[in-house]
Amino acid sequence: MTHSRGRLRRAAATVATAGTLLLPLVAAATFGMPEPDTNAVTVALPHLPPDATPLATQDVRDLTPDVRRQLDAAVRRVMREADVPGVTVGLWMGDKGKYVRSFGVADKADGKRMSRNLDMRIGSETKTFTVTALLQLVDLGRAGLDDPIGKYVDGVPNGERITLRDLAGMRSGLFNYSEDDDFYRALTSDPRRSFTPRQLLDYSFGHPVQFSPGEKFDYCNTNLVLLGLVVEKVSGERLGDFIEKNVLAPAGLDHTSFPSDAAFPAQHAQGYTNQTASGKTEDATDWNPSWGWAAGAMISDLHDLSVWARTVATGTLPNGGPLISPALQKQRLTTPPTAIRGAGYGLGIFNVRGWLGHNGSLPGYESLTVYLPSARATLVILLNTDVDHDGQEPSTLFGEAVTRIATPGHVFDLRAQPAAR
Numbered sequence: 001m002t003h004s005r006g007r008l009r010r011a012a013a014t015v016a017t018a019g020t021l022l023l024p025l026v027a028a029a030t031f032g033m034p035e036p037d038t039n040a041v042t043v044a045l046p047h048l049p050p051d052a053t054p055l056a057t058q059d060v061r062d063l064t065p066d067v068r069r070q071l072d073a074a075v076r077r078v079m080r081e082a083d084v085p086g087v088t089v090g091l092w093m094g095d096k097g098k099y100v101r102s103f104g105v106a107d108k109a110d111g112k113r114m115s116r117n118l119d120m121r122i123g124s125e126t127k128t129f130t131v132t133a134l135l136q137l138v139d140l141g142r143a144g145l146d147d148p149i150g151k152y153v154d155g156v157p158n159g160e161r162i163t164l165r166d167l168a169g170m171r172s173g174l175f176n177y178s179e180d181d182d183f184y185r186a187l188t189s190d191p192r193r194s195f196t197p198r199q200l201l202d203y204s205f206g207h208p209v210q211f212s213p214g215e216k217f218d219y220c221n222t223n224l225v226l227l228g229l230v231v232e233k234v235s236g237e238r239l240g241d242f243i244e245k246n247v248l249a250p251a252g253l254d255h256t257s258f259p260s261d262a263a264f265p266a267q268h269a270q271g272y273t274n275q276t277a278s279g280k281t282e283d284a285t286d287w288n289p290s291w292g293w294a295a296g297a298m299i300s301d302l303h304d305l306s307v308w309a310r311t312v313a314t315g316t317l318p319n320g321g322p323l324i325s326p327a328l329q330k331q332r333l334t335t336p337p338t339a340i341r342g343a344g345y346g347l348g349i350f351n352v353r354g355w356l357g358h359n360g361s362l363p364g365y366e367s368l369t370v371y372l373p374s375a376r377a378t379l380v381i382l383l384n385t386d387v388d389h390d391g392q393e394p395s396t397l398f399g400e401a402v403t404r405i406a407t408p409g410h411v412f413d414l415r416a417q418p419a420a421r
Contacts, residue, residue: 059409060375063097067405071099074401079103082389082397085272086114089398090302090380091406099406100302106269106384116302119255119268120382121289122367123360125305126298127224128312129243129258131168131348133231135324135332136246138164142234145331145347152230155201158209164230166213167223168347169336175207176220178291188277191287191363192262197225200291217338217345221295224348228294239294251311252318256300262288264299269384271364281387284364296362305369305380312349313356313371343414354410355379355403359395361386366395372410379403379412 061067075089086104093099102114137143143152149167150159158173166172177183180203186193204222211218228239235242240258248256257265264285273284289297300308307318315322315329324332335344335351344351350358350370357370368381381398389397392415399412 060093060096060372060377060407061405063091063093063099063406068099070405071402072101074405075101075103075398078394078397078401082394083385083387084394085384086269087381087383087394087398088114088116088118088302089402090116090306090378091402092306092378093406094376096377108270108272114269114384117267118382119265119299119301120367120384121271121360121362121365122298122300122305122369122382123292123296123362123365125300125358125360125367125369126258126292126294126296127348128308128358128369129247129298130224130228130231130239130294131332132247132312132323133235133239133243134164134168134227135328135347137231137234139325139328143230149226149230152233153226155205156226157205158213162213164227165347167227170217170219170223170345171214172220172223173209173211173213173215173218174220174222174226175204175210176218176222177201177203177225178221180204180207183291187291188275191276191284194261194288195291195293197229197293200225200293217336221292224295225293231294247323250317250321251307251323253300253304253308256298256304256308258298259289261290262286268299269365269382272385272387273363274387275363287363289362292362296360300367302380302382305367305382306378309357309369309371309378309380313373340414350414352412352414355412359393359399359414361393361395366393368395368399368412370399370412372407375407375410377407 085108086106088102091099102116104114106112106114106118138145145165146163148160149156149162162172177200183203231242232239243258270283270285272281274281276282311323315324317323332347335346338345342353355370355372359368366383366386370379381395396414403412
């Protein structure tokens with residue numbers, strides 16, 4: 001029970017550390033509690049434009065035929081060791097080449113092959129979209145990052161002190177609803193049920209505040225549910241509608257969506273999880289993602305995520321226009337240290353040894369979408385299971401394996417703390 005709740009927390013939170021939702025963060029995607037690092041230092045990066053000076057040659061490698069063969073072998077090794085049904089890996093390295101491959105099956109029942117055009121649930125990567133929506137409203141002067149959440153949502157414990165910035169930076173001190181026993185029982189007993197944002201908050205608010213706002217980093221899906229409600233109140237629109245109109249459409253993300261139910265686009269991979277009432281691995285494809293909502297409910301594909309990786313990391317739309325203002329983008333990319341070695345977290349975004357972005361995880365699916373500005377490198381990984389391997393999320397294992405070969409000076413190594421999983 002404790003193990004499963006910890007993973008739920010990661011799912012919408014993990015990015016290797018915060019991206020897991022069933023937990024995505026980033027995530028959430030999903031990430032579990034990080035391994036403490038007593039030597040942590042601030043990992044704040046200045047805003048790097050798309051034309052930043054490339055990294056030194058020893059930090060990144062040309063994607064030669066030999067390197068591609070090494071990547072093939074590394075991906076297959078992780079698949080075999082972690083028992084992953086199917087995975088798609090996309091790595092774009094500018095003039096150093098690209099590597100886009102799918103392995104394994106999208107559906108274990110009929111043997112359908114995994115392919116790059118399939119839609120997948122992206123878990124805590126949803127956080128990058130929700131926080132972007134909030135920052136756009138801040139740019140318009142309709143909300144302030146230092147406003148207390150109590151200004152927008154009633155009944156939040158410590159709501160007069162917790163700011164929107166604290167929520168976006170995972171430093172609010174609120175209890176994570178996905179770690180609540182009653183929530184876990186409700187979800188696993190009926191994974192197709194629908195949750196409302198207020199129901200999710202009720203699971204959190206029944207617990208005391210964990211620490212004072214800003215005191216430390218603690219990945220928490222409750223934070224993003226609150227920010228989703230802020231976007232809805234300030235904009236007067238449903239969160240999914242606002243994101244579609246103001247984030248997805250301008251970025252040209254035609255295969256990304258914020259579902260209002262468990263429906264999936266026609267072309268999708270089946271997802272497999274052992275986060276079940278029985279503990280056995282089951283097909284979670286049609287489980288309702290409403291429990292993740294603003295923290296982890298979205299769907300996307302390889303192409304859209306490859307565009308989004310650079311867009312969210314640079315603050316610049318594909319057409320050259322601003323996603324958000326440079327001033328806010330600079331604040332977003334100020335990534336104070338977490339307890340995870342080599343990782344900082346800004347406003348809904350991770351910095352893991354220079355890679356900016358998020359990961360995601362919820363029952364049946366995991367993802368990783370990151371961008372290395374100084375090398376103009378994009379990495380997207382999509383897989384159809386969230387079953388851990390030796391206490392680690394497979395998306396992180398793939399990310400580490402790929403970057404150890406392609407960008408040895410910037411290895412994506414985000415280790416979760418086993419005790420919290």
